Amino acid sequence: MTRRILPIIFLIFVTLQASGCATTRSVNQFETGAAQVAKTGNVLLMPADVELYVLTATGQLQPNAEWTTNARGFIDTAVREKIASLGYAVDAFNLTDNAPDSDQIQLQKLHMAVGSSILQHSLGMGAQALPTKAGGKFDYSLGSQARSLKLNAQSKYGLFVYFQDSYSSGGRVAAQIGLALLGVGITGGQQAGFASLVDLDTGDVVWFNFLHSMVGDVRNQKGADSSIGKLLNEFPARQ
């Protein structure tokens, strides 16, 4: 169910600001003083959730396995380098318990739900705002159970990245040009993604950023570096 939500939000953004080039919307609990950037501690990289599509002439998003598999590698590298450049030691997540009720799996599912709620209720789109989050209140948390994601005593934060990208097929490009001649604008491929930083001691989401962009290409390392650079642009440097 939650898988469904990002594309929905994605569509709404697309329709409302089809002329925009690249936008990000973020929440930074460090700036507001609600959280303190750690002086020590590593960032644990959770497996990036990546999907790449072909946008066909008729507007259908067709998953592309090859692009997706490659992009996952590029994005992983880009995130790792960016975080390291901000002074953090980076750990890779290692699934050690794949039982259905394992905390490791449940917490990833929970994060998907929480992340989608943040997008839906706290980042723009007034109609979807919740009364419990009035005045920009931002108190999303996975709960203290998040501690079980820690690999070792140094793990301080967990970083979750979701990235979806689509590219116009030849037919779609033709349709764009054809309809543009008739005065109708239809969109080409575009990127949407979010990154979310969770304090693994409290489970609180301390930093969150949403990216939507009409340009960019994560099908190569350089493009992935650039897109991830935008997504993690305001990521807090280690003190």
Add this chain to the structure above:
Amino acid sequence: MYKFLITLFLTSLTASYGLSAESSYTPEFEPDYRPEISSAEGGFWYMSDELEKKIQTSPYVIREPRLNEYLSNLVCQLAQDYCKNIRVYVIDNPLFNASMYPNGMMHVHSGLLIRVENEAQLAAVISHEIAHYLRAHHVKRYQRLNKGRGLSIIFDLILAGSTGVYLPLSDLGAYADAMAFSRKHETEADLYGARLLSEMNYDPQASAELWAYVEREREADQSKNDRNVFFASHPAMADRNSILTDAASKIKQENPAANELGSERFKQVISSVYTSMMKEQLALQEHEQTAEVLARHRSIGYPETHISYFEGELYRQRKGEGDIENAINAYTRSTQDMNGPVAAHRELGYLYMKSKQSALALTSFEKYQQLAPDASDSKMIDYYITTLRNQ
């Protein structure tokens, strides 16, 4: 995307039915086939693989080893050379269904297992799904969807922009189209499936018998408030049955040995997981359907103590006239030997308490406490016992 995939494949058993009987009985691909990773079909497989990863860690999968081993063996026999390419998962869902994905993942709902009467009927459904797989029906349907879906998705987008609500109307349009396109596929899967079935000497008539039961259960349902797309989309059930019956008698002439039902084997396996599979059916609160299912179970010969327990549950939920007494009688039958669910004693305790029979209530709660000392509700039961003793 996953919802879309699921919607698409729920149609595999549930799509409406056509009269065309032209069919092919040759697989579309060799065993161990995988599409090019960069192709559209490769993308479709990839999504199915991703879904399968989620299924592997899903709490809605029934993992009981004996049942799973039994189903895997059955699939293996029927799929022959393709045995190792198909993986079966039992989904804890009380709605009658089974489905197949292009990558070889098969879902069998618990709602199917509690409705089939014998191994031949189960094998009939599994063969039907294997036939969909071997004929690559899902891939053909997907390609069709990609062609037909364009304009309506743009309407959805406009609606989303103006109302802030994304209503996937194009899914519905696509769904209707997929249903129509799949008529041909359903016939093909039925007839190809009947062949696979009889090659293993199962009675090909089993399939028509199962549909007849499903129709009977549907007739019994007074609410007609079906949650299952299956029931909503079957105007041509009679046609389907006559085609299947004709095909079955033809096959039986060619292969007189095709008469196996496998009733006893099937009963043994299902009996061992009966309680866990029936729970969700009761949760649907579809009383007439549940009554049909339970009557069928009695004729199959599942343990009487288990059937009685769920009859008790049915009456307790239904709350009709005389149902407290009906429920007490049914739960009492289920406690006749030690094999029935221990929860029957607790339910008896509550019902006796409700009908002011304190002494009987106390005995029932004490029995429950004795049989399930570590139950999660033990504190509650302690409280009732203390209260009843002090009365």
